[in-house]
Amino acid sequence: MTTDPVSGGADDLGIVDALAQLSFAVQNALARRAAAHELSLTQVRLLGILRDRTPGMRELAHMLELDKSSVTGLVDRAARRGLVRREASRDDRRVSFVALTDEGRVIVDVVARGFADDVYKLIAHVGDRDARELSRIASAVARHQVDGVPGSSVDAPT
Secondary structure: OOOOOOOOOOOOOOHHHHHHHHHHHHHHHHHHHHHHOOOOHHHHHHHHHOOOOOOEHHHHHHHHOOOHHHHHHHHHHHHHOOOEEEEEOOOOOOOEEEEEOHHHHHHHHHHHHHHHHHHHHHHHHHOHHHHHHHHHHHHHHHHOOEOOEOOOOOOOOO
16 A cells, blocks of 8 residues: 555545545535436536536537537437527537526526535535635646646646
8 A cells, every 4th residue: 555645644534535535525415416406417517617608519528528429418408408508600500509598597506506505514624724725725736637637737717
């Protein structure tokens, strides 16, 4: 077994185990919020992406790290539920953009608020200063992960 060079003492799980367990806790919280609205994690990711942009299908596939046919099915199912709509490009009829509907915006906002509450509860015991430091560190790590490749030095769009 390899010793974690970043471990900070007896109560410290080490960076690998701590991040893995934190990731599980965060994903479980998001999965519970998604399930409460009969959504999958991928559907929640789709709605989250659409909160502040109207991407084309190709861009959406890239952002979700899915092939275009999977995104087509995902968008079709969300459209049938009235959560998203396709908007044809004015410049190219072959291109369509995906946008939230009013109903989709309500659901994504409810899920996001509930998820934020869950995350704040998860870190409530660490104190404000440590929470700010965790936010700063997590932001730095997230900014340096591009296309799913950790350690990239290029900032990803947020």
